[in-house]
Amino acid sequence: MDGVTGGFRDGSADDGLFSLPATKPAPGAVHLPGHLDRAAQRELLDACRAWARPPAGLRTVRMPGGGKMTARQVCLGRHWYPYGYARTAVDGDGAPVKPFPEWPGEWARRAVERAYGEPCTAGYDIALVNFCGEGARMGMHRDADERSDAPVVSFSLGDTCVFRFGNTAGRGRPWTDVGLRSGDAFVFGGPSRLAHHGVPRVRAGTAPPVLGLRGRVGVTVRER
Numbered sequence: 001m002d003g004v005t006g007g008f009r010d011g012s013a014d015d016g017l018f019s020l021p022a023t024k025p026a027p028g029a030v031h032l033p034g035h036l037d038r039a040a041q042r043e044l045l046d047a048c049r050a051w052a053r054p055p056a057g058l059r060t061v062r063m064p065g066g067g068k069m070t071a072r073q074v075c076l077g078r079h080w081y082p083y084g085y086a087r088t089a090v091d092g093d094g095a096p097v098k099p100f101p102e103w104p105g106e107w108a109r110r111a112v113e114r115a116y117g118e119p120c121t122a123g124y125d126i127a128l129v130n131f132c133g134e135g136a137r138m139g140m141h142r143d144a145d146e147r148s149d150a151p152v153v154s155f156s157l158g159d160t161c162v163f164r165f166g167n168t169a170g171r172g173r174p175w176t177d178v179g180l181r182s183g184d185a186f187v188f189g190g191p192s193r194l195a196h197h198g199v200p201r202v203r204a205g206t207a208p209p210v211l212g213l214r215g216r217v218g219v220t221v222r223e224r
Contacts, residue, residue, distance in 0.1 A: 151189025
């Protein structure tokens with residue numbers, strides 16, 4: 001897939017009643033409501049459905065202590081496992097990881113440029129696609145397995161989630177809860193690059209009907 005050439009809103013989103021401008025829950029962290037229009041959301045979701053198929057498809061992540069993540073995941077570019085990266089799905093079917101296309105990296109750079117108001121030259125090369133079905137959540141964690149300090153960019157599809165954005169010192173307070181809806185982007189870099197964050201709740205049944213999706217898909221783009 002080549003990705004859409006349009007599909008990005010450069011200004012505020014509109015929820016039908018009020019304008020929804022970008023917000024900054026922490027230094028270096030920016031929430032971009034409605035960043036992807038419906039056409040871009042559908043294109044990204046179609047790509048996610050293709051990436052989720054085996055080999056090296058959607059799998060359940062098992063933590064070193066024996067627990068399992070309730071969100072399921074598929075990776076592009078490099079396969080993430082707790083706590084590192086590999087060229088194959090080492091904790092899945094062992095197949096080579098799917099390649100990272102150029103267009104998600106371009107989408108990520110556009111989001112960073114909108115968030116910070118300056119050019120982004122990051123060489124994004126990996127993505128983690130997380131699917132949260134009914135009852136799924138993600139505990140507080142840091143994206144700390146990359147060598148690069150380039151901003152992380154997350155795109156949301158489907159059901160609205162509560163995205164808990166915390167601090168770099170630990171998993172506890174202070175934190176800010178942000179509602180991420182389908183089409184939203186969230187960028188965090190600079191002093192917030194290693195902030196703890198998680199998804200304590202997904203609001204079932206809130207996805208746009210046109211997507212035909214039950215649950216939430218989060219696509220997190222990073223530079224390794």
